Amino acid sequence: MMSHRLFSGGGWLAVALIICLSFASDLATSADEASTANVELKTLDDHFPFDVPDTVQQWNQRASTLRHRIRVATGLWPYPPKAPLKATIHGPVQHDGFMTEKVYFESFPGHFVTGQLFRPAAGNDLAVVDGKRPGVLSPHGHGGRTMQLSDDDLQKNLKTGGEKYEGSGRNPKYARCAHLARMGCVVFMFDMLGYADSQQIGFEVAHRHAKARPEESNRTAPCLYSVDAELNLQSIMGWQTWNAIRALDFLESLDDVDPDRLAVTGGSGGGTQTILLGALDDRVSVSFPNGMVSTSMQGGCYCENANYLRIGTGNVELAALFAPKPQGMTAADDWTRDMMSDGFPELVKLYTMLGQPKHVMCRPLLQFPHNYNYVTRETMYQWMATHLSLPPESPLVETDMVPPTEAETSVWNQQHPAPTDSGVPHERRVLAWWKQTADEALKASLPPYQVDAPERSLAKFRHDFGIPWSIMLTVPQESMKQAGRDAEQTTGADWGSDANDSVGTLIYCGQGDLPDELKAWLDQGYRLVRPEFDSSQDEQPIVANGKRYAGFTFGYNPPLVVRRSGHLAHLAAGIDGPVVLAGSGRHVAWVAGAAILAGSDVTECWLRPDGFRFAAVDDYTDAAFVPGAAKYGDLPVLVSLRAPHRLTIVDADDAVRKQVTATYRQADAMDRLTVK
Known part of the structure; x- marks a missing residue:
């Protein structure tokens, strides 16, 4: 079972997840990502038992989590504005x-x-x-x-x-x-x-x-x-x-x-x-x-x-x-x-x-x-x-009735003609309005970039964005049995100091050679761990049902980014001593997720995004696809949720730098943020 040390760091997200969302009881890590291509995916035809919690308090916490899950899953976090029905x-x-x-x-x-x-x-x-x-x-x-x-x-x-x-x-x-x-x-x-x-x-x-x-x-x-x-x-x-x-x-x-x-x-x-x-x-x-x-x-x-x-x-x-x-x-x-x-x-x-x-x-x-x-x-x-x-x-006993005619059931007629706006143009108009209103509501919760701007509630930011991301980053409890074994088996390749003599651990996710900015930790005596999934598949495992819809896979299974985030967080929580978690390029997706989940169990998080955005993913089979990521602030917000723990951002674009800086400023944690 996953160590509760994952939440021992006292980070705001960990506390919120335990108290408000009962997230600690749900979070676990996935199977070893080196074999994720062979992971057994859950489908809508599997078994879905209901394990009743032991106490009313536990159920209330679980119920709150599930209601949040439903709203996020259905796109109703936040709810759209209720315009007049005009009935x-x-x-x-x-x-x-x-x-x-x-x-x-x-x-x-x-x-x-x-x-x-x-x-x-x-x-x-x-x-x-x-x-x-x-x-x-x-x-x-x-x-x-x-x-x-x-x-x-x-x-x-x-x-x-x-x-x-x-x-x-x-x-x-x-x-x-x-x-x-x-x-x-x-x-x-x-x-x-x-x-x-x-x-x-x-x-x-x-x-x-x-x-x-x-x-x-x-x-x-x-x-x-x-x-x-x-x-x-x-x-x-x-x-x-x-x-x-x-x-x-x-x-x-x-x-x-x-x-x-x-x-x-x-x-x-x-x-x-x-x-x-x-x-x-x-x-x-x-x-x-x-x-x-x-x-x-x-x-x-x-x-x-x-x-x-x-x-x-x-x-x-x-x-x-x-x-x-x-x-x-x-x-x-x-x-x-x-x-x-x-x-x-x-x-x-x-x-x-x-x-x-x-x-x-x-x-x-x-x-x-x-x-x-x-x-x-x-x-x-x-x-x-x-x-x-x-x-x-x-009367509780149903009696017969005369079947209705088409004229009696048809809503549209000459006096009340059917709307002409339909098909793809109609889909586009409604989805655009839906997105615009959600964006406007969520934008009001973002910490402002300007130093002298009116202060916004940091708690509201963590509620409006943190709760959706916590839902999206959850790995189901049935993965917990495998999680403990995976954390021991997946160490990747080690360089630098001997594990027994190292003063800390640097976990790096990225392709190619180790960036020069990270080598200083090796000089200090850190051992280097590169998880084996760094160079594994570039595509998601997808439920094979012949139907083109992401919901048949990710309605039942965490996306690959989430599995990897959980795996890294579990790995970091099981290491004694300081841990630096680092990633570059698209690998920042699961490194940032892991750093949020692990809280202070990750001593330092180092990220070089190289322009990565979830919104740039062009297909749900892509390994970096995360449903909802674009809605909830994409990489700038995900990285910002690391506050108030230590974070270094290297060569990031303006959007990431500004949002992360604004959030750390509002969290009174600028001394724990380094932007290069």
Whole structure:
């Protein structure tokens, strides 16, 4: 196991990680980088157990870390500004026991979320308290809001008891919203990107992106899946997560909705969205994420994967972030089949520790395949009735309905025409706005270059930039067993003093001969260590699934830079005596990361960047690719996070020199900074 000496230096980042992020329990190093090409990569189909912490305090620390991870992974650190929704509600249609209306609003400027609003029929006062009703958000999942079962599938479901009626059985997503409205709730089902009326991003792009599009190579106008989008953590999953948050904003804004009784339920891909929304948004009071709470397959679509999201965690633990609030689900004959013995007992253990053992439920329905069928829906209705305080007379048994027509479900018409801004131009406009607003928010936290500029909070800088970098630099706990062996095995080539007689250790990462500036340490009696990964592969190990998307690899595995940073930090922590950690060129990426992680365990950090920038990497297979690095200040900020520990910068460009100097000045550590 990694020595806790890694955090013994008292550096601000180490302390922040332990206290605020419980980072110490998560950090470990990778396998020996000389064999990283053969490292066994984790995939979305692996096992993702939930290890419940021993105490409430430990869980609270872990939960804080995970919420930060979700926000960073989805590109929502910082949150984009919430512009006015400009919501339009139109086209009311009366049905048996409920009514529907069509909705569209803006989540990003110029991007419209579409969907359908379900309300109880006139005269239905069930669940009304002080004129307000419970509000239920329903992300529909794959298949779409208007999905209809084929004749064959419908008959199979009717025969097995998965469905009871032809009308509701043919339209299961619509049926659950309709019956929740009959029970007295206001329900909003919004379109996922590429489904029904949400066509500004097409279905193939949002859910079937197998090969790179020519537009993705344009570095001046980034679109989805481009290396620049990844360097700024902009993804389909993040986009849909923001749409879900704004959809909850819309639902909460309705005059007849009780903001204290908000629930979310979705199935399959909608279950994934339900998990994330429950983890991120405190307004949700009841949750029913169906079909995706599992220690097995984590969600196979592009819209369910994002860089960093499930490194060292999985859907069961992410769902646990909703605890101790009421959360129900079912297990079926799919990837959730083992939940009753692997996943659900751990949720019960956590809820029990938090004092609410009856607030979590998983009903085994293994006689059915992957579903949100009649039996599952009735389970959900009972859960919602109990925890949304619906009256006893609220109907819990679903009845049939007349299937809706296309005219009744289509949001766009002549009076409300569909937006013409779509495709790659639309992607580019939204991503540019997303990046601009994030850059502006983060820039306000940077220490100013000018000596006489108004002082900014150093704590805010360390929060706004340090937390994302701490998430990005984490190596999962399952690597810890290998870490101890690797630190002993990987010493590289040694020159200079004998190890037993040396007064210190110089660890150098860089190609070619040792720079002249470093030879003085050898003259002082330091031994030289050059880790073997210096000249190893120039490409990342990538999950081989035939899908062109970084999130399928780095959503589950740390990038190579992070593995190397962890390895060097572990190596430095295990050496007695002074340690100088040095790097040049692109090697500064993992040397700087290691120096931050190691704190004062690295006596001196020496860097010669030679113009290196993460933003210059042109493909996610490059060994220096780090998702999000460009968003969070690139090399200038990463190096600055070394403050207040000793640092020497040689031949750096103005941006690095100015940012590092400003940060060390604000940290009152100029005596520990040398700029040459």
